[in-house]
Amino acid sequence: MSLNERKEFVSLTKKYMEDPKVRQLEGYKAHGKISVFSHSLSVAETAYKLNKALKTGCDLDVLLTGAFLHDYYLYDWHDARLFVNVFKMHGFTHPEKARENAVRDFDVDERVQKVIRCHMWPLTFRSFPSSREAMLVCLADKICALKETVLRW
Ligand SMILES: [Fe+2]
Numbered sequence: 001m002s003l004n005e006r007k008e009f010v011s012l013t014k015k016y017m018e019d020p021k022v023r024q025l026e027g028y029k030a031h032g033k034i035s036v037f038s039h040s041l042s043v044a045e046t047a048y049k050l051n052k053a054l055k056t057g058c059d060l061d062v063l064l065t066g067a068f069l070h071d072y073y074l075y076d077w078h079d080a081r082l083f084v085n086v087f088k089m090h091g092f093t094h095p096e097k098a099r100e101n102a103v104r105d106f107d108v109d110e111r112v113q114k115v116i117r118c119h120m121w122p123l124t125f126r127s128f129p130s131s132r133e134a135m136l137v138c139l140a141d142k143i144c145a146l147k148e149t150v151l152r153w
């Protein structure tokens with residue numbers, strides 16, 4: 001990321017980086033030892049870089065808000081008691097929970113809600129990422145999850 005890109009990225013994500021509600025994500029584990037906050041920041045950076053590299057022309061506010069809040073579900077998914085049955089497992093249900101929380105706390109618009117709702121596609125098969133922003137966050141999330149679990153970067 002160039003210096004100018006870094007400045008742009010910071011200016012667009014500052015409000016989430018500094019928000020105490022978002023900082024709660026530091027207390028939840030995503031993959032391995034990585035917190036949901038660190039994971040969300042990585043997804044935002046990766047989505048930003050993909051958008052620049054692929055010249056996708058995304059709305060950066062939608063892209064980065066969606067990336068930062070895509071896992072804003074605010075619970076510990078390692079708690080097995082939350083798994084009521086196989087169809088209610090974390091992977092299937094957390095996008096909707098994150099979307100609800102993002103609407104409640106940040107009043108995000110429909111475009112951002114789509115990014116959050118569709119980020120687990122194709123697992124959540126009917127929630128296809130049918131916008132450029134949703135597609136890039138879906139891809140960035142998988143790249144980051146792979147790095148954090150398999151490659152342990
Ligand atoms: Fe997720």
Ligand SMILES: [Fe+2]
Nearest residue numbers: 039070071141
């Ligand atoms: Fe994620």
